[in-house]
Amino acid sequence: xxxxxxxxxxxxxxxxxxxxxxxxxxxxxxxxxxxxxxxxxxxxxxxxxxxxxxxxxxxxxxxxxxxxxxxxxxxxxxxxxxxxxxxxxxxxxxxxxxxxxxxxxxxxxxxxxxxxxxxxxxxxxxxxxxxxxxxxxxxxxxxxxxxxxxxxxxxxxxxxxxxxxxxxxxxxxxxxxxxxxxxxxxxxxxxxxxxxxxxxxxxxxxxxxxxxxxxxxxxxxxxxxxxxxxxxxxxxxxxxxxxxxxxxxxxxxxxxxxxxxxxxxxxxxxxxxxxxxxxxxxxxxxxxxx
Numbered sequence: 001x002x003x004x005x006x007x008x009x010x011x012x013x014x015x016x017x018x019x020x021x022x023x024x025x026x027x028x029x030x031x032x033x034x035x036x037x038x039x040x041x042x043x044x045x046x047x048x049x050x051x052x053x054x055x056x057x058x059x060x061x062x063x064x065x066x067x068x069x070x071x072x073x074x075x076x077x078x079x080x081x082x083x084x085x086x087x088x089x090x091x092x093x094x095x096x097x098x099x100x101x102x103x104x105x106x107x108x109x110x111x112x113x114x115x116x117x118x119x120x121x122x123x124x125x126x127x128x129x130x131x132x133x134x135x136x137x138x139x140x141x142x143x144x145x146x147x148x149x150x151x152x153x154x155x156x157x158x159x160x161x162x163x164x165x166x167x168x169x170x171x172x173x174x175x176x177x178x179x180x181x182x183x184x185x186x187x188x189x190x191x192x193x194x195x196x197x198x199x200x201x202x203x204x205x206x207x208x209x210x211x212x213x214x215x216x217x218x219x220x221x222x223x224x225x226x227x228x229x230x231x232x233x234x235x236x237x238x239x240x241x242x243x244x245x246x247x248x249x250x251x252x253x254x255x256x257x258x259x260x261x262x263x264x265x266x267x268x269x270x271x272x273x274x275x276x277x278x279x280x281x282x283x284x285x286x287x288x289x290x
Contacts, residue, residue: 036065037064038064038269039061039064039065039066039268040064040066041067042061042065042066042067042117042118043066043067043068043069043109043113043114043115043116043117043118044061044066044067044068044117044118044119044120045105045116045118045119045120046058046061046069046071047071047072047096047105047120047121047122047123048071048122048123048124048173049069049070049071049072049078049081049091049122050070050072050077050080050081051072051077051122051223052221052223052224052257053122053173053218053221053223053257053261054070054072054081054123055070055081055084055085055257056256056258056260056261057120057122057257057261057265058070058081058085058089059261060258060261060262060264060265061118061120062085062086062087062089064265066118067088067089067112067113068087068089069089069091069092069105069108069113070082070085070089070090070092071091071092071093071094071096071105071108071123072091072123073093073094073095073096074093075093078091079091090108090113092104092105092108092109096123096152097144097145097149101149102149102152102153102155102156105153105156106159106160109160110160115164116157116161116168117161117168117169118168118170118171118268119154119157119168119169119170119171120171121149121154121170121171121173122173123145123149124145124146124175124192125142125145125188126185126188126225126226126230127141127142127188128184128185128187128188128233129184129186129187130186131186134187138187139186139187142187142188142190142191143190143191143194146188146191146192147191147195147198150172150195150198151198154170154198154202154213158202158206158211161206161211162211166210167209167210167211167212168211169211169212169213169214169268170212170213170214171214171215171264171267171268172195172198172199172214172216173215173218173260174192174195174196174199174216174217174277175188175192175217175218175219176218176219176279176287177192177193178193178195178196178217179193179217179287179288179289180284180287182237183237183238185234196215196217196277199214199275199277200213200275203274203275204275207274212271212273212274213275214267214270214273214275214276214277214278215277215278216277216278216279216280217277217278217279217281217287217289218255218263218280219249219280219282219287220245220246220248220249220254220255221255221256221257221260222254222256222257223257231246247282248284249281249282249283249284250282250283250285251282253282254282255280255281259280260280262280263278277289
């Protein structure tokens, strides 16, 4: 204080000085570097949205700023999932094997958000049984949800993306069963193998419209599809304990739904990748693609 008095005393800073202190150039530079969330403004449709993988995927995209439409046939589970995702996420309850369900999903997305940028076609169910003993109707039912529902949705979403004129992305939950069949799991693996071919066919045909198409091959994820009963059955079929079955990969760790979600997000952000199948299974040489 004495030094200040010796040098002329204290006077209030002028408004101009205060402005320079609050809005100095380095502060402005810092503010200028701020970026919007990576998925801000993107509309993402996630089918099977109330299940473990669908919910984890919806949360992952929402955390990056996306607008999300969850699709599931279970009204109650869908409401619970929406409460978890939050942030203005919307839901549409429908069974994807019903007539024109794909059109209804597209209509819901366009009415709520104005369009569709990313489709995560995730819905499915695992049917067990010996090929030699199962009724043909069981195999056909599996194909309805595990293949044809994806097929119909892809065609309807493609029509919207083409009209929008700025490309888009389609991501499919394929499954390692497509390349590494399991005993008594043929009714699930057969449509999934067909779905994997569909991913590549769609990538080939939709690429000219700027639409990228990719898939994820996940394995042994705790979910409504791989519930406690199925885990018990599959581990017995492979002669393993349940814990060894779930962690039966090269890194010896259980793969969780959030890891599959990370795979979908990674593909969505891989802007020069199409016709690719990303494996998320902790490492399984028998399921590796050539």
